[in-house]
Amino acid sequence: MNEAQEWTTVIKPKDKIWSVDFKELWKYRDLATLFVKRDIITQYKQTVLGPLWFILQPVITVLMYMVVFGGIAGIATDGIPQPLFYLAGTCMWQYFSDCLSKTSNTFVNNSGLFGKVYFPRLIVPISNVTSNLLRFGIQLSLFVVVYIIYSTIGCAASVNWYALLFPLLVVMMAGLALGFGIIISSMTTKYRDLQILFSFIVHLWMYATPIVYPLSLVKGKVVAGLDMYNIMRLNPVTPVIETFKYGTLGAGEFIGWGWLAYSFVFMLVLLLLGVVIFNKTQKSFMDTV
Amino acid sequence: MATAIEFNNVSKQYRLGLVSTKTLSHDIQRWWTINILGKEDPYLKIGSENDRSTKADSEYVWALKDIDFKIEQGDVVGIIGRNGAGKSTLLKLLSKVTGPTTGTIRARGRIGSLLEVGTGFHPEMTGRENIYLNGAILGMSKAEITRKLDEIVDFSGCERYIDTPVKRYSSGMTVRLGFAVAAFLEPEILVVDEVLAVGDAEFQKKAIGKMQNVSQGEGRTVLFVSHNMTSIRQLCQRGILLKNGRIERDGEISDVVDYYLGSIKTVGDYNRMGNEMVRVQDFRVEKESLTLGDDLVIEVDIEASRNVENVDISFDITDELGKLVAHVSNFDDNYTIKHLNQGDKKTIHCRIKNINLAPGCYLSSIWLGNPYVMYDMVLGCIKFSVSQNTHFIKRITPYDKSAKVVFQSEWF
Numbered sequence: 001m002n003e004a005q006e007w008t009t010v011i012k013p014k015d016k017i018w019s020v021d022f023k024e025l026w027k028y029r030d031l032a033t034l035f036v037k038r039d040i041i042t043q044y045k046q047t048v049l050g051p052l053w054f055i056l057q058p059v060i061t062v063l064m065y066m067v068v069f070g071g072i073a074g075i076a077t078d079g080i081p082q083p084l085f086y087l088a089g090t091c092m093w094q095y096f097s098d099c100l101s102k103t104s105n106t107f108v109n110n111s112g113l114f115g116k117v118y119f120p121r122l123i124v125p126i127s128n129v130t131s132n133l134l135r136f137g138i139q140l141s142l143f144v145v146v147y148i149i150y151s152t153i154g155c156a157a158s159v160n161w162y163a164l165l166f167p168l169l170v171v172m173m174a175g176l177a178l179g180f181g182i183i184i185s186s187m188t189t190k191y192r193d194l195q196i197l198f199s200f201i202v203h204l205w206m207y208a209t210p211i212v213y214p215l216s217l218v219k220g221k222v223v224a225g226l227d228m229y230n231i232m233r234l235n236p237v238t239p240v241i242e243t244f245k246y247g248t249l250g251a252g253e254f255i256g257w258g259w260l261a262y263s264f265v266f267m268l269v270l271l272l273l274g275v276v277i278f279n280k281t282q283k284s285f286m287d288t289v
Numbered sequence: 290m291a292t293a294i295e296f297n298n299v300s301k302q303y304r305l306g307l308v309s310t311k312t313l314s315h316d317i318q319r320w321w322t323i324n325i326l327g328k329e330d331p332y333l334k335i336g337s338e339n340d341r342s343t344k345a346d347s348e349y350v351w352a353l354k355d356i357d358f359k360i361e362q363g364d365v366v367g368i369i370g371r372n373g374a375g376k377s378t379l380l381k382l383l384s385k386v387t388g389p390t391t392g393t394i395r396a397r398g399r400i401g402s403l404l405e406v407g408t409g410f411h412p413e414m415t416g417r418e419n420i421y422l423n424g425a426i427l428g429m430s431k432a433e434i435t436r437k438l439d440e441i442v443d444f445s446g447c448e449r450y451i452d453t454p455v456k457r458y459s460s461g462m463t464v465r466l467g468f469a470v471a472a473f474l475e476p477e478i479l480v481v482d483e484v485l486a487v488g489d490a491e492f493q494k495k496a497i498g499k500m501q502n503v504s505q506g507e508g509r510t511v512l513f514v515s516h517n518m519t520s521i522r523q524l525c526q527r528g529i530l531l532k533n534g535r536i537e538r539d540g541e542i543s544d545v546v547d548y549y550l551g552s553i554k555t556v557g558d559y560n561r562m563g564n565e566m567v568r569v570q571d572f573r574v575e576k577e578s579l580t581l582g583d584d585l586v587i588e589v590d591i592e593a594s595r596n597v598e599n600v601d602i603s604f605d606i607t608d609e610l611g612k613l614v615a616h617v618s619n620f621d622d623n624y625t626i627k628h629l630n631q632g633d634k635k636t637i638h639c640r641i642k643n644i645n646l647a648p649g650c651y652l653s654s655i656w657l658g659n660p661y662v663m664y665d666m667v668l669g670c671i672k673f674s675v676s677q678n679t680h681f682i683k684r685i686t687p688y689d690k691s692a693k694v695v696f697q698s699e700w701f
Contacts, residue, residue, distance in 0.1 A: 006291075011385060011394040031425035038422060042413045116405040117426055118385035190316075283388035 025120050035127035040134055054138040058094060062086045069212045078214040078251040081150055087143050088245050089211035095136040096173050096237060100202055102128045103181025107189045107285050114285070121282040122275065125182050129174045136170075147248070162247030162254060172240050172267050179270030186274075186281035209237045214245075216252045233259050236266040291397065293478055293510040294360040294383070299392035301353040301378055301534075352378040353389075354534045360527075362397070362477075365511040367525035367542055369518075369549050374531040376514045380404060380482050383512065398477025398510075401427060405482075407467025412456035416447055416466055419455050423470045437473045444499075445469035472499045478510045479503060500524060518546050518609065518650070550672065559670045566595045567629065567657050567664040574671055581648065581678040581695060585641040587671060589655055593629035599659050600626040602637055606646075606653045607669070614651070614693050617641055645695045650674045 044050045065086040069075045077085035103125040107114065110124055147159075188195040210217075215238065221228040232238055239259040245251045353375045360366055368376045381387050382394060384402035409426040410419045420441055424434040434441075442448050445466045447458070455463060481500070497520055503509050515521050521528070521542065528545030530538040530552075537552075538545050561569075568591065575586035589602065603618035617639070619625065629635065653671035657664040 006397060007395040008398055009385075009394075009396040009400060011382065011389065011396075013389050013391055027430075028425070028428070030429075030431040033431070034422045034425045038411055038414060038418075041418070042411055045413045113409050113426070115381075115386055116408045117402060119426060119428065 021120065025122060028119055028123050031119060032123050032127045032130070035123065036131040039127070039131035051138065054135050055142055058087060058090050058139050058142060061090050061094075065090070065212055075213045076217065078216060078245075078249075080249050080251045083146060084143075084150055084249060085214075085245070085251065086212065087146055088249060088251075089241060091136065091139045091143050092169075092173065092241050092244055093206055093209065093211050093237075094139065095132060095170075096177050097202060097206070098132050098135065099129045099174060099177030100181050100184075101199070102132070103178060104184035104188065104195075104198060106182065106185040107281070108185070108192075108195070111285075114282075122182075122278060125178055125185070125278075128181075129178050133170075133174075143248075158250040159248055160246075160250055162243060165243055165247055165260075169240050169244050172264060173237075175267040175271055176236055176240075176263075179267060179274040182274040182278040183270070186277045186285075189281060189285040205235075205237075208232070208235055209241055210245075211241065214252050215242050215255070236263045236270075239263040291362050292359045293362040293364070293397050294512070295395045296356045296358050297393045297395070299353060299356040299382065299389045299394055300351060301375075301382060301387075302390040303350050303352050351534050353382070353531075356392070356536060358529065358536065358539060360510060360512070362510055363508045364527055365513065365525045367521040367528045367545075368512060368514045368531065369516075369521060369528060369546065370531035370537070375534040376531055377404070377482055378534075379531070380480050380512065380514055383480055396478060399428065400478045400480060401471065401474040401476030402480040403468075403471045403482065404480070406464050406471065410455055410463065410467065413454055415454055416442075416445075416451040416458070419466065420470055423467065424474075427471060427474050428476075429474060441469045441473050444472060444495075468496055472496070472503075475507075476509070478512070480512045482514045483516070497524065518550070522546060559667045561665060561667045563658065563663040563665040565665050566597055566662070567591055567593045567600055569655050569657060569665050569667050570634070572655060572667075572670065574673060577673045579644055579673055579675050581675055582643055582645060582697075583675075585644050585673060587639045587641070587653075589637045589639070590634065591629075591637065591657060592634045593631060596631050597629050597664075598627065600629060600657060600664070601659055602626070602639075603656045604639070604641070604653045604671070605656065606651055608693060609650050609652070611652075611669075612693075614646065644673075644675060645697070646675050647693050647695050648675050648677050 044053060047053065049056065062083055066082050070077065070082040070086075106121070106124050106128070114121065184194070184198045188198065206212075210232065215229075215232060218228045218232050233255065239255050240263055242252070242255040243260060246254050356375075356379065368379060370376050378387075380402065381404065382389050383396070383400065384404060385400075386402075386404070407419075407423060409423055411422065414422065417438075420438065421431065421434050424441075425431065442451055445462075445468075447462055447466050447469075450458060450462065455466070458466070479500075500511065500513070501524060503511065511524070513521065513524060525542045528538075528540065528542040528549075529536060530545050530549050532552075538548050570590040570592050572590065573588045575588075576583070579585060587604065591600075591602075593600075601619055603616065603620075605613060606615040606617070607613050619639075626635065626637075651673055652669040653673075654669055655665075655667045655671065657666070
């Protein structure tokens with residue numbers, strides 16, 4: 001009798017590189033929904049202002065940008081009213097960095113849970129990215145409200161067909177954050193030095209992305225013999241943010257399908273790589289975390 | 290009958306100590322040897338045996354080494370061994386919480402593991418919400434939980450508080466709720482780690498009953514780790530004794546438990562504390578199986594490694610669960626050890642009269658010290674059992690285990 005075929009669970013020290021069990025992941029979809037629900041329910045427990053913080057954070061950020069970058073530094077905003085311009089960038093970036101920072105702490109933050117019970121670990125980052133959508137949605141509606149106010153008083157911002165790419169842009173943001181996040185989380189389980197390094201990098205990353213300035217500003221700028229315009233566009237987040245700003249505000253010009261496709265492929269490769277590394281880590285991280 | 294679980298030469302290596310530059314250099318060296326030179330992991334060859342009491346001579350230790358066994362479907366297996374013998378590591382491997390270093394584990398059917406009760410409970414959420422969350426973490430679908438919700442709530446006995454946030458629960462209630470969810474998981478293989486040690490007596494009874502139903506009535510395979518030999522004996526048919534990461538004995542449960550209890554022989558095998566200025570060298574118990582009302586006679590050999598004044602000695606008698614039932618001290622009986630010179634040896638005799646403890650097994654620690662310092666304490670080394678005497682044997686119903694003292698009574 002060939003018993004080997006009936007085994008439902010086989011635990012071995014090393015698996016093949018590509019051993020993500022999507023069927024299992026799907027089986028645990030209810031857990032993902034419950035994690036999302038938990039995150040939403042518990043996020044602002046014991047705060048006085050509650051979900052109002054979702055709105056306050058971008059408002060205060062935008063005000064600060066208006067003073068520092070718009071006022072003191074006098075950086076142009078492609079002819080778009082400053083609040084709108086900064087709000088568009090902030091909403092998108094906030095979602096990205098929220099997802100990234102939460103996902104990158106997956107193993108460290110959940111070591112208690114992971115040490116006691118098995119479930120596909122990938123469920124946690126996936127539900128992180130999903131539950132952050134709520135906050136993103138609320139901030140986006142703030143953007144819409146501000147947008148409507150500005151269009152009634154007649155300003156230059158003009159929505160166009162590229163705005164229909166929005167769902168794709170969100171998916172790309174989520175994908176990029178998830179990809180980067182799970183790679184970082186896998187690398188930080190053993191050496192926490194990397195955690196400090198990465199939080200620093202994410203902080204700087206924002207300035208390498210056209211959030212507080214328009215991409216058109218770097219056109220033709222050459223630093224140390226490098227065309228900054230091209231370098232900026234190599235940042236996979238740049239095409240996403242630029243497309244969003246162009247589609248909703250008509251700011252600057254469309255970055256081009258080529259760059260958007262580049263960003264998309266970047267995301268896919270990153271996700272693939274991330275899942276492989278994450279999967280490799282999840283088996284042994286309990287011993288090193 | 291088919292095999293439910295199979296361990297095939299499973300080993301697990303851990304690294305001791307802290308993460309430092311040394312870890313980094315080892316990791317780089319390992320990476321270099323495996324990926325560039327294409328050889329085997331150099332650190333798998335070294336590593337000392339998992340023995341807590343000896344000083345490690347290597348930074349790597351084998352928590353489990355060459356574990357090889359099979360478990361038939363429907364078997365209830367108790368895993369026993371001293372602290373750090375590798376019991377929990379074994380369960381962790383089976384629960385997929387961490388992977389083995391070498392070897393293969395195979396299993397048939399869904400594995401439900403209960404390494405902790407109420408894993409993932411969020412204090413801000415209500416009992417009901419936590420049932421769903423915990424159930425899903427353990428691998429149940431939402432529909433499955435909804436179907437069993439009433440039973441779970443009923444079993445937990447927390448019906449009144451089911452819509453209250455769990456942070457308002459007492460710790461006992463949290464445990465009940467957690468166990469209730471796990472009890473209705475209905476896996477083919479249930480892995481349980483020492484979770485019954487919490488909760489009150491009534492709930493423990495309920496939990497053990499539920500586990501018995503699970504194994505006997507429903508024919509599931511259960512792996513159970515506990516230090517409580519009574520419940521191990523009650524629940525399991527087969528025992529596996531681990532020692533220093535290896536299987537020391539595997540067989541019928543009472544054989545293995547007896548072997549385990551008998552295997553602890555020298556004083557050095559016990560956990561101990563103290564500065565050891567005076568040490569317990571050896572001890573003897575005149576008779577370990579007592580009948581209710583007998584005397585317990587203990588002899589203790591001590592040796593001083595310094596000059597000391599006024600050494601006190603006492604025995605802390607506990608039941609099997611570690612609950613203190615009595616304290617016997619030389620103080621109460623005007624017996625004193627005035628002075629010991631360095632190197633002095635002495636044998637102390639103590640007769641504890643009329644042991645009127647309820648039938649069962651008991652442990653006692655030996656303590657040496659004075660009111661300011663503890664010289665030596667050998668934990669739980671003295672073991673004795675008490676059986677019913679002729680006076681009480683007429684009883685039809687046995688003693689409730691939680692009653693620890695027996696009084697002789699006269700009626701007039």
